[in-house]
């Protein structure tokens with residue numbers, strides 16, 4: 001989206017700046033600005049501080065690629081998890097959803113995207129070389145014995161699963177796909193934990 | 208809404224802080240935080256700065272009560288406007304809508320709310336004494352000859368118009384109400400400029 005010329009006044013600049021938020025158009029941005037200034041200036045100040053802090057301190061886990069303030073994230077640092085199982089998801093939101101099922105105790109790799117040629121998203125953009133390094137470098141001496149593909153059941157998610165599955169299988173790695181208990185065309189972030197838990201249990205070998 | 212315990216990590220604090228925005232629940236807040244960190248860190252930093260700046264510098268116009276960075280706002284400082292006409296609106300967003308019709312060249316008073324006993328909003332909360340002072344103190348020697356009530360056609364907006372109308376008429380001030388060209392139950396912020404322009408033209412004396 002093209003940014004317009006910066007407004008001259010602080011209120012105008014705030015309304016313009018709020019439009020960086022996904023799904024927020026000019027009218028919502030105006031409503032948010034007026035609401036904050038009229039009803040919650042403390043909340044607005046806290047939001048300013050939290051945004052600044054997060055931008056400064058949040059990077060990516062060197063191991064699983066998710067957002068992390070430390071070089072290795074809390075999940076990857078947890079030695080009670082099974083390093084022989086690796087679940088691949090598109091986004092941190094999807095990882096949160098899988099965690100909430102309490103039915104997966106392995107590790108993760110977060111692609112931070114999906115293969116989508118039309119959007120210029122290829123293997124490089126989903127950090128495929130880092131994923132391969134991750135799989136080929138044993139954690140605490142334990143090799144990955146199964147990769148669980150938990151990308152979305154959208155066409156891009158399926159293409160991503162297919163691509164990763166083909167390459168990993170050619171290297172002799174066991175690859176499974178979570179079961180299609182999730183509605184076709186649906187996104188992980190919007191299903192209930194029970195459905196997702198069953199999809200994890202019913203995961204099947206990629207033929 | 209009760210705030211939960213502050214999360215320990217910067218990402219968690221950002222997600223929590225985003226919930227001060229109207230209409231943003233836990234899921235939208237998470238999506239916004241992930242989006243900003245992944246795709247628009249510059250925009251997030253600019254938003255942080257704009258929020259801080261607006262909280263510091265935006266106050267209320269001493270004359271019309273709308274948001275302003277200066278003691279008297281730009282509209283009230285504009286001597287090409289007709290100080291004998293005073294339009295009363297509920298919010299700055301409504302004032303923006305009236306301005307966009309290009310069919311009102313008087314001044315404004317922004318109530319920053321509406322009378323709503325159930326929400327604890329009475330004459331004090333809509334700054335009714337400041338409105339009376341505003342009407343009784345001539346601007347540049349020119350008295351207010353007509354007050355245009357442009358509150359919403361919701362039940363609260365109608366009650367607000369009724370209350371203000373009764374008091375002002377008892378003081379011998381001419382009071383008009385914008386025409387009911389606006390759908391009953393509708394809000395000014397959501398109608399098109401043409402409808403609102405006609406409602407302004409068709410304003411009628413409060414009997």
Ligand SMILES: [Zn+2]
Pocket residue numbers: 061062063064065066072073074075076077
């Ligand atoms: Zn990690």
Ligand SMILES: [Zn+2]
Pocket residue numbers: 268269270271272273279280281282283284
């Ligand atoms: Zn003013």
